[in-house]
Structures are given as structure tokens and as C-alpha cells.
Amino acid sequence: MLRFGLAALAVLTMLAEESRAQAPASSLPPTVSALQVQAPAQTQGRAAPLPPTGPVMVTMADGTQVPVFGSDLFSGAFASARPGARSDYPIQPGDQIAVRLFGAVNSDAVQTVDSNGQLFIQGIGAINVSGLPAGQLQSRVSTALRSVYTDAVGVYVNVVNGGTLGVFVTGDVQRAGRYVGSPGDSVLFFLDQAGGVDPLRGSLRDITIRRGAQVVGRYDLYDFILKGSITPFQFQDGDVVFVAPRGALVAAVGDVRNSYAFETPVGSSTITGRELTTLAIPTASATSTSVTRVQNGLRNSAYYTVSDLGAATLIDGATVVFRSEIFTQTINVLVRGDIQGQTAFVMPRGATLSQVLAQLPLDGSDIVREYIHIERPSVAAAQKVALDQALDNLERAALTQPTYGAETAAAKTAEIAAIQSYVAAARQVQPDGKVAIYTDGVFNDLQLMSGDTIILPRRSDVVLVAGEVLSPGAFSYTSRLAAREFVNRAGGFGQNAIKNKVVLRRADGTAVVTKAGEQVRAGDTIVVTPNFSAGRKIQLWRDLTQIAFQIATTAAVAINLSDRNN
Incomplete structure (x- = not known):
């Protein structure tokens, strides 16, 4: 039995060396460098993510600067953990399994689960591991080992890469290339490896998965950002994730929860006021809006109540300001100057300047009365x-x-x-x-x-x-x-x-x-x-x-x- 084990060791060692030397490069098409999919060991074959950044600012047609909605979505977090690390991860074809024999026989090899779900270990044979939870893999292989070797040989197995298929990510992304993943990884995983959608040029709403000449999946990441919804997808080797150019932008500012520039729906250069309201989420006090846009070189503005805005069509570059125009019986007034005491006043509507000045300790101060003036937002x-x-x-x-x-x-x-x-x-x-x-x-x-x-x-x-x-x-x-x-x-x-x-x-x-x-x-x-x-x-x-x-x-x-x- 020991002689058989030693003979198997020589074969295992040769296969392990061939696997390490040839497997990564042979899986690449001629035009793709191995550097695109191989990284230092600590990243487990993945390109290091770009440093996290804040939202990207854009200038709308009226000069208003606003952040682009979702432009800070990708910061490396989607690719930071492998599914195979979980004990309940189901092993599937394409997974890479590290097999280490020790004791009377010593060897290290990385084997790939074949298309039938079989893990082949030289000297032991094929072991069916398809769908097996990663946490049970050690027990399954140990049982198979005992049928061939004595207790003098031990085994340790671990999922190295959960699926070694390659997916191309291209279009308006930070780093187009071919990236390694498993069939069950989400589209966010592959996008994040490519540095995420380019925040200035790429669309978060028009992302497609292409298999040959067919589009087999579509994603609008607004659904993920706003609702946490992401449709599962089973990738195949050679699939392409394509990020289309960013569409038109319409901004919502003022009394809203989401003050951003939003991308219009796929295939349209406009967005309805109803769609924008759903994205921006006006505050409960918002009552009116003003829409500023530039057409044919001319700036024009329109006024709507929040409810009437729903029927309006908003064009590229438009800025919608949501306001709370609620009539109150009081006004808020500030005082700025080198004095001690109260600097914020709530006064009855119709109050005059002298009524506030009468409450200020001006006598004996260095304040020059003839220089007192007002800064008024409406002016x-x-x-x-x-x-x-x-x-x-x-x-x-x-x-x-x-x-x-x-x-x-x-x-x-x-x-x-x-x-x-x-x-x-x-x-x-x-x-x-x-x-x-x-x-x-x-x-x-x-x-x-x-x-x-x-x-x-x-x-x-x-x-x-x-x-x-x-x-x-x-x-x-x-x-x-x-x-x-x-x-x-x-x-x-x-x-x-x-x-x-x-x-x-x-x-x-x-x-x-x-x-x-x-x-x-x-x-x-x-x-x-x-x-x-x-x-x-x-x-x-x-x-x-x-x-x-x-x-x-x-x-x-x-x-x-x-x-x-x-």
C-alpha cells in the first residue's frame, strides 16, 4: 500500500507543478495579458480596488453644482470577500480546490471541479462534490482517502477560488479587463473589480450582460441603491459586462432628501417630474418647485406646485428647486456684529428694523449706527x-x-x-x-x-x-x-x-x-x-x-x- 502511495506522490507532484505553471495563462485569450486577472496573493487573483472617493460633482445648465447620484457606489466593498469562504457555499463546476496530503505522503495541488461536478485526486480517483457545502468538503475527501491510504496519510482541502470562470468588463468603467469569479457572483462583484462604473462617463442605469451576440441580462443599479434589489445571475466563462455611456442628467435640490443629479431612464433624454419626485423624495413641507433649463442657448424657468410637477417633462441639464412656501405669522432674523447677547430673533410678521435694534445693547458699543445695514437673501x-x-x-x-x-x-x-x-x-x-x-x-x-x-x-x-x-x-x-x-x-x-x-x-x-x-x-x-x-x-x-x-x-x-x- 505504501509503495502505491509513493508512486502516486510522484504523479501528484508533477501535476501540481504543471497546474501552477500553466493553468492561469492557458485560460486566457491571446489578446488578454495574465496581469489583468492575476494579482498578488493577498487579493486572491483580483485587481486591487481603486481608493474610495466621494460623490462626483457636476455643473448643471444654470450653473448649479450638485453631486451625481450613485457616483460613490463603488469603493471596493463588493469584491472584498469570496463566497467560497462561507461554510454553506455550494461547490460547483469551475471551483478551484487546494488538496494537501501529509504524513507518509506529502503533496500540494490545486484541482478544478470538472463540468460533471467531480473533483479528481490522483491516486484516489474522482469524488463527486457538486452542490456539496464547502464546510462538508473535508469530510467527503477524508472518507475517500481512507479507502485508499492508511491512517499514516492525512489530507487537508480548502476552496481556493469559488469558480474560476473569466468575465470581461468593458464600456465606461475605470479599468476594463477580464476578471475571475464564480458563476453565482453578482454583477456588482465584477464591476467592483473593474474599479466600478466611471462616475463621470458611465451609466448606472444601462448595464448589460452579453453572451456572444445576445443580451442575456440587464441591470439598473438605481433599483439596488434605492430598494436593495439585485437580480441573481448565473455567469458563464466569456460573458461580457458592458457599461453604456451615461445618459442625460436632471438635478433636484432644495427641500428634498436626495439632492442629486439623476440620470434619465434608458433610451430617453428626458425624465418626467413624477419620476424625478420618486427619486428625490421631497420633504413633507415642500409645496412648490421652480424648473430652470437652457434650450437653444436661452435660459428659461417655469413654476409648478409639487403635485403639478408630475406631468412636466424635464430635459437634460434642467435643475428643479423644491421649496417650502408655507405662510407663517413669524419671521426669523439674525444679527451679526461685535455685540454681546441675543443674535437670533423670532419676530411677528411685519416687524421693522427699529424693533430689533431696540433689543440690542448698542449704547456704549463701537457699533456705528449710520453704518447699520441689512443683507437680504431675496435681494x-x-x-x-x-x-x-x-x-x-x-x-x-x-x-x-x-x-x-x-x-x-x-x-x-x-x-x-x-x-x-x-x-x-x-x-x-x-x-x-x-x-x-x-x-x-x-x-x-x-x-x-x-x-x-x-x-x-x-x-x-x-x-x-x-x-x-x-x-x-x-x-x-x-x-x-x-x-x-x-x-x-x-x-x-x-x-x-x-x-x-x-x-x-x-x-x-x-x-x-x-x-x-x-x-x-x-x-x-x-x-x-x-x-x-x-x-x-x-x-x-x-x-x-x-x-x-x-x-x-x-x-x-x-x-x-x-x-x-x-
Whole structure:
């Protein structure tokens, strides 16, 4: 008996060496490198996942930035564990089994369960293991061993890879390639090995499994994300998982639980308001929506109640803002300034500024009453709309400007690129919605609105200089000096600055475009704007200069072209 065991050992050892040297490479088609399916031992033949990342942000047609729904789904977790590690995993054809004999006979080999569910061990024979739970494999093989060897030979078996079929993952994924798995692995397992769906280009809603020329499976991962639903699928060797390009996006923001950009259904560039509402899940207080979209280069908006939105058709790039427009008898007002005490007030609707100021400890403080003003969200929103409209007109004018000759065409292309870069930066500007309270020293007791912030400036001894100057900063106030003299303290006007006019943002909330010789007050901010029209006769550049003043007066910001030579 021992002689027979030693003879079998020689055969087992030879087969084990052949299996280790040849099996992985021989299973690959000629065009696929073994590096695509083989990884360091700790990953058990799988490509290491990409590092986890957060949601990918996109900019909608109206400039709103929102995360893409599901873009952070894949972080390596779906491929981190093998099914074969479970004791209840049913062994099936294609599984790789490590067989180790020890004692009087010593050998190591990795055997594959054949298509009939048989595990063949040289010297022992074929053992039927099809459907056998992995936890019972040791007992089944030990029983077969005892029929051939004496107690002097022991055996240890373990499922190495639950199924060694190869599945190709391609399309808009991070790392297209051929990946090893078992027939019962989910589509998420194979996608995760490929780094997941490309968050910028790939579709989460249009994933197909192809077998030859046939589509044998379809997946919409929104069902998995929202409902936890994933249809089981039995893969075969050579199947292809294909991720189609991402479809159109429509965003839902505001009073919703899921504030994301959602992909439209497969085969459609639109989504109904009812479908979007189901995905976004508005809060219970949401009552109305505003839809902003761009068609044929023109921005337009529409208003719907939440219930009426269901019948609307939403196009690619549209942004839907859900709002809670509930009438209340009170308003919320904030106070910002260098004072002690209460800074948030709930006031009756119709309350005026003086009613809040009467509750503040202003006497004896450094607060300058004549500089008190309000920042109002509705004014900021109106300023933002006006700015965006001006930017839309500017961009449209740049794109429709006529071209003459090849040289002019090249210059125009450069100009358009520079202007579009400027427009993109300008769209990020958020006006502050300042409302002045004093007019020629007279206090105006304004009626407050919910969301108002009352600004209490303290006495200041500095003047800020910003924009197109050589050294922007804060400078000690000196009475009766003109704006030009403070600009000189900041190193002087920049090469591309408008030198005869500046924007003065007063501490009382007012803003004026005035001559550089205007006298400055303590606490003022001087904004020097860039001159885009110098040396250019086209109206487009004068419009751009006007927008620069508009930005400076509403937000105290100066933006220049990324390439001034254009």
C-alpha cells in the first residue's frame, strides 16, 4: 500500500507543478495579458480596488453644482470577500480546490471541479462534490482517502477560488479587463473589480450582460441603491459586462432628501417630474418647485406646485428647486456684529428694523449706527439672476460673433475660450444682497423679511484695497485722501486696470462706481476693476467691462481673464 502511495506522490507532484505553471495563462485569450486577472496573493487573483472617493460633482445648465447620484457606489466593498469562504457555499463546476496530503505522503495541488461536478485526486480517483457545502468538503475527501491510504496519510482541502470562470468588463468603467469569479457572483462583484462604473462617463442605469451576440441580462443599479434589489445571475466563462455611456442628467435640490443629479431612464433624454419626485423624495413641507433649463442657448424657468410637477417633462441639464412656501405669522432674523447677547430673533410678521435694534445693547458699543445695514437673501437672489443673465448674453454674443478669414477665426477661438473661462468663474460669484438703511443720514425703518441678517459694523480705522492693484490689502485710514492715493499705497494700478474709475463699497452697505479722485471714508473697500475694452472696439469687450463693475458692486470681487492677451 505504501509503495502505491509513493508512486502516486510522484504523479501528484508533477501535476501540481504543471497546474501552477500553466493553468492561469492557458485560460486566457491571446489578446488578454495574465496581469489583468492575476494579482498578488493577498487579493486572491483580483485587481486591487481603486481608493474610495466621494460623490462626483457636476455643473448643471444654470450653473448649479450638485453631486451625481450613485457616483460613490463603488469603493471596493463588493469584491472584498469570496463566497467560497462561507461554510454553506455550494461547490460547483469551475471551483478551484487546494488538496494537501501529509504524513507518509506529502503533496500540494490545486484541482478544478470538472463540468460533471467531480473533483479528481490522483491516486484516489474522482469524488463527486457538486452542490456539496464547502464546510462538508473535508469530510467527503477524508472518507475517500481512507479507502485508499492508511491512517499514516492525512489530507487537508480548502476552496481556493469559488469558480474560476473569466468575465470581461468593458464600456465606461475605470479599468476594463477580464476578471475571475464564480458563476453565482453578482454583477456588482465584477464591476467592483473593474474599479466600478466611471462616475463621470458611465451609466448606472444601462448595464448589460452579453453572451456572444445576445443580451442575456440587464441591470439598473438605481433599483439596488434605492430598494436593495439585485437580480441573481448565473455567469458563464466569456460573458461580457458592458457599461453604456451615461445618459442625460436632471438635478433636484432644495427641500428634498436626495439632492442629486439623476440620470434619465434608458433610451430617453428626458425624465418626467413624477419620476424625478420618486427619486428625490421631497420633504413633507415642500409645496412648490421652480424648473430652470437652457434650450437653444436661452435660459428659461417655469413654476409648478409639487403635485403639478408630475406631468412636466424635464430635459437634460434642467435643475428643479423644491421649496417650502408655507405662510407663517413669524419671521426669523439674525444679527451679526461685535455685540454681546441675543443674535437670533423670532419676530411677528411685519416687524421693522427699529424693533430689533431696540433689543440690542448698542449704547456704549463701537457699533456705528449710520453704518447699520441689512443683507437680504431675496435681494442677493435678484442680483444673482441679473448677473447670470448678463453672463448668458455675453457668452451668446461671443459665440455668435461673425468671423472673417482663417487668422480672424483663430483669434476668435482664443477669445471665446478666454470669455468662457471668465464666465465660468463669474458664475461662482454670490452677491451679498446688501440693503442700505440710511439715505443722506436719514434712518429708514425698513420692514424686515424672514432670513434677513442685520449687519452691525464697528468703527474701523482701515481701508481695504482689492482687485487690479499690485499689492491688495488693508491700509490705515487717513482723512481726506482720495481713492487713487490708497491705490498707490497698494502698489498702484495694475497694468490692465481701469485707472479713472473705481468701485467704492461703503461700510453702510452702499456701493458706487466713482472717479478715482473720490474721497474715501474709514471702513470703505476700494475695488479696482480690470479694463477689458482697452484697445478693442467690439461691443463685446465693453459689455465684459460692465459686468466686471456689476460683480464688484454686488460682491466686492474683481475677476480677470485667464489669458489677458486674448
